Amino acid sequence: xxxxxxxxxxxxxxxxLAIGMKRTxxxxxxxxxxxxxxxxxxxxxxxxxxRFKGEVVMPHNEVNEHRCTGCTACELACPNGxxxxxxxxxxxxxxxxxxxxxKLVYHLELCTMCNLCIEACPSDAIKMAQTFEHSVYDRxxxxxxxxxxGSKIMEGVE
Amino acid sequence: MWxxxxxxxxxxxxxxxxxxxxxxxxxxxxxxxxxxxxxFAALGLVLVIMExxxxxxxxxxxxxxxxxxxxxxxxxxxxxxxxxKEGMTPSGADKFLxxxxxxxxxxxxxxxxxxxxFAKDFQLWDLNIGVLYVSAVSSIMVISILMAGWSSNxxxxxxxxxxxxxxxxxxxxxxxxxxxxxxxxxGSLSISDIVMSQADGWWIFKGHIPVIIAFIIFLIAVxxxxxxxxxxxxxxxxxxxxxxxxxYSGMKFALFFLAEYMNVFIVCAIGATLFLxxxxxxxxxxxxxxxxxxxxxxxxVWFFGKTFFLIFVIMWFRWTFPRLRIDxxxxxxxxxxxxxxxxxxxxxxxxxxxxxxF
Numbered sequence: 001x002x003x004x005x006x007x008x009x010x011x012x013x014x015x016x017l018a019i020g021m022k023r024t025x026x027x028x029x030x031x032x033x034x035x036x037x038x039x040x041x042x043x044x045x046x047x048x049x050x051r052f053k054g055e056v057v058m059p060h061n062e063v064n065e066h067r068c069t070g071c072t073a074c075e076l077a078c079p080n081g082x083x084x085x086x087x088x089x090x091x092x093x094x095x096x097x098x099x100x101x102x103k104l105v106y107h108l109e110l111c112t113m114c115n116l117c118i119e120a121c122p123s124d125a126i127k128m129a130q131t132f133e134h135s136v137y138d139r140x141x142x143x144x145x146x147x148x149x150g151s152k153i154m155e156g157v158e
Numbered sequence: 159m160w161x162x163x164x165x166x167x168x169x170x171x172x173x174x175x176x177x178x179x180x181x182x183x184x185x186x187x188x189x190x191x192x193x194x195x196x197x198f199a200a201l202g203l204v205l206v207i208m209e210x211x212x213x214x215x216x217x218x219x220x221x222x223x224x225x226x227x228x229x230x231x232x233x234x235x236x237x238x239x240x241x242x243k244e245g246m247t248p249s250g251a252d253k254f255l256x257x258x259x260x261x262x263x264x265x266x267x268x269x270x271x272x273x274x275x276f277a278k279d280f281q282l283w284d285l286n287i288g289v290l291y292v293s294a295v296s297s298i299m300v301i302s303i304l305m306a307g308w309s310s311n312x313x314x315x316x317x318x319x320x321x322x323x324x325x326x327x328x329x330x331x332x333x334x335x336x337x338x339x340x341x342x343x344x345g346s347l348s349i350s351d352i353v354m355s356q357a358d359g360w361w362i363f364k365g366h367i368p369v370i371i372a373f374i375i376f377l378i379a380v381x382x383x384x385x386x387x388x389x390x391x392x393x394x395x396x397x398x399x400x401x402x403x404x405x406y407s408g409m410k411f412a413l414f415f416l417a418e419y420m421n422v423f424i425v426c427a428i429g430a431t432l433f434l435x436x437x438x439x440x441x442x443x444x445x446x447x448x449x450x451x452x453x454x455x456x457x458x459v460w461f462f463g464k465t466f467f468l469i470f471v472i473m474w475f476r477w478t479f480p481r482l483r484i485d486x487x488x489x490x491x492x493x494x495x496x497x498x499x500x501x502x503x504x505x506x507x508x509x510x511x512x513x514x515x516f
Contacts, residue, residue: 010494015481024216024478036220 318401
């Protein structure tokens with residue numbers, strides 16, 4: 001019947017609108033849930049969410065070793081050419097040539113923090129850092145080399 | 159008890175004893191005008207900060223909190239900013255209409271203040287067709303919006319104005335029919351009669367089902383008539399930049415902005431008067447003691463309390479619901495609200511004839 005469907009439509013609409021209004025009334029009356037950070041005032045105690053994406057970094061251990069094999073998976077995954085992997089060939093002790101990274105160039109000014117490079121990395125060599133105060137006076141300072149000078153690949157990472 | 163009418167009577171007597179009747183009338187009109195403009199300015203400031211705070215809390219934000227204690231002077235700072243800005247007229251615009259439109263919006267808002275009863279015996283003009291006057295004058299608002307959109311020489315403005323025309327013209331019907339439900343029950347179009355008829359209980363309680371349906375339809379229709387979200391197609395920031403006031407800047411923009419808030423205040427005042435008793439305190443039938451206690455709260459507090467509650471409800475709508483498309487908007491009016499309100503007015507009439515209300 002048309003009229004039954006008509007009335008059901010109206011009741012359903014009223015019910016769903018009421019659910020939405022109940023949710024916003026809950027937020028309106030619960031000021032403890034406010035997510036705004038009073039940023040410059042709480043700089044010392046600022047706690048960012050775990051999944052906040054600020055910039056791509058490459059973690060190194062105490063003896064200046066990283067996990068990057070130079071496979072360029074991150075470079076291929078990057079949608080806008082933010083990462084450029086410059087590879088070189090190391091000579092291993094038994095005389096073989098082995099591919100390794102010379103520089104991992106990262107253009108922060110191009111990065112959209114899409115996280116695709118981190119997901120593409122097979123050896124967990126790069127991750128997202130929580131830093132976010134990136135402003136500088138010269139654009140060239142935003143082009144970063146992620147591996148520390150003189151760093152080597154970690155033992156056992158292929 | 160203390161009331162506005164004593165002050166008004168005192169001023170009237172003093173003026174009549176000092177001047178001749180013509181001058182008395184002119185001076186009283188000037189005083190009323192100054193009071194309305196003052197109320198405009200005060201309400202504009204209060205409503206803007208209220209809107210921003212309500213929207214912030216609903217969206218789990220803090221809202222303005224830098225200017226003054228808890229950000230309460232933010233709207234004052236904004237007003238100062240708008241006052242010193244340049245009011246530009248775009249080249250190719252119809253200059254006369256472009257500059258006239260915001261003033262028409264303001265004049266309509268000011269005219270609507272005339273029949274509203276702010277407190278006991280405190281009404282600028284108690285005319286016997288108050289409700290009809292309000293619904294008639296409020297439809298002039300669409301002329302200022304069409305004028306602004308047409309004269310701006312901007313396609314977004316024109317689209318916003320045309321949408322607004324379709325919207326206001328169609329939603330006026332259901333707003334008018336929902337008002338009629340109360341008029342039928344009261345038997346009078348005069349605002350003061352409608353308020354006095356609620357001395358033994360507000361219509362929303364006395365009139366039960368038909369009046370509650372009328373109240374809901376009235377709220378939806380006036381939200382659409384004042385061009386507020388979820389019916390803000392005329393402005394639609396994300397589609398039309400700002401709709402009909404895209405090209406306005408400075409004080410001319412502020413006049414549109416103020417007129418929008420004044421219209422919200424007026425429709426909420428009308429809603430409070432018709433359904434929630436206006437300045438009438440909360441009375442229950444013949445409970446003399448209870449009614450007497452309620453009478454101790456001043457009538458102006460009751461009026462502004464109810465009005466601001468309805469304004470909060472309209473703001474709550476705005477920050478909860480997504481915007482409707484133009485076809486959905488017209489479907490809602492012509493397929494749902496109008497048939498329901500027509501059926502509802504028959505129900506209300508039947509109830510008034512059979513005396514089924516309390």
